[in-house]
Amino acid sequence: MSAKIIDGKRLAAHLADSIKSEVLQWVTDGHRAPGLAVVIVGDDPASQVYVSKKIKMCEQVGISSSLHRFPAQLDQQELIGLIDQLNQDPKIDGILVQLPLPGAINEEQVTEHIDPSKDVDGLHPYNLGRLAAQSPLLRPCTPRGVMTLLESIDIALVGAHAVVVGASNLVGRPMALELLQARCTVTICHSRTQNLPQQVEQADILVVAVGKAGLIKGEWIKPGAVVIDVGTNRADGGRLVGDVEFDTARHRAAWITPVPGGVGPMTVITLMQNTLQAARNP
Numbered sequence: 001m002s003a004k005i006i007d008g009k010r011l012a013a014h015l016a017d018s019i020k021s022e023v024l025q026w027v028t029d030g031h032r033a034p035g036l037a038v039v040i041v042g043d044d045p046a047s048q049v050y051v052s053k054k055i056k057m058c059e060q061v062g063i064s065s066s067l068h069r070f071p072a073q074l075d076q077q078e079l080i081g082l083i084d085q086l087n088q089d090p091k092i093d094g095i096l097v098q099l100p101l102p103g104a105i106n107e108e109q110v111t112e113h114i115d116p117s118k119d120v121d122g123l124h125p126y127n128l129g130r131l132a133a134q135s136p137l138l139r140p141c142t143p144r145g146v147m148t149l150l151e152s153i154d155i156a157l158v159g160a161h162a163v164v165v166g167a168s169n170l171v172g173r174p175m176a177l178e179l180l181q182a183r184c185t186v187t188i189c190h191s192r193t194q195n196l197p198q199q200v201e202q203a204d205i206l207v208v209a210v211g212k213a214g215l216i217k218g219e220w221i222k223p224g225a226v227v228i229d230v231g232t233n234r235a236d237g238g239r240l241v242g243d244v245e246f247d248t249a250r251h252r253a254a255w256i257t258p259v260p261g262g263v264g265p266m267t268v269i270t271l272m273q274n275t276l277q278a279a280r281n282p
Contacts, residue, residue: 145266218248
């Protein structure tokens, strides 16, 4: 068996064309272009790359973007002051504070300060609560992007056993809620899970979001499973690799995402979807 590749880059490009048409129609109907404010604090190299991709995608689909850069020494109250301004700005539909923030800044307090209707990252407790209550509004970007990938390969989700490895608020927990919403049976694994190989071996759908290269061994993969690798790690020589041993796993899985080119592009395009949604439903 050799797994089919779930090409997130190709799907994101297709969705970008669709969003561009929707934005154009929105503007043609007399509305201003959706507005996204991106805030980055510090000089984390990965964050710089991610922000650059998000700004570039805004330009591609016709969303107006503004970038706010600050040094790592930024005071938390100054950051919250900026968010207050953006919350009140009628030209801004979405606010994205790039994570991680420097250690002196409380990420939870900053996230909670964003107006939930402008929380295009989908991480405000209100939006996470809506997802948990099966009435989602703005959904976390990466989990929503993963669901779009799963929908694109037309597999049966209802009743499938989904195993999520990773329990962060950013990916793991909302990912489990998304899969529950799709009526999967969901198991969540984390750093204290016992017998991780046995848990992984049961997965019809496996989503891994830990950030540890090669954590999931290829021989653990259930034959015929769908493997979604959210992890992005630097291997020797600077090569990007995921959390799953790809070369072995691809000979057991039915479908698998590559790293790079799998989940990453879907996170960015989902941010565009959320920003357009926020503009339509202020």
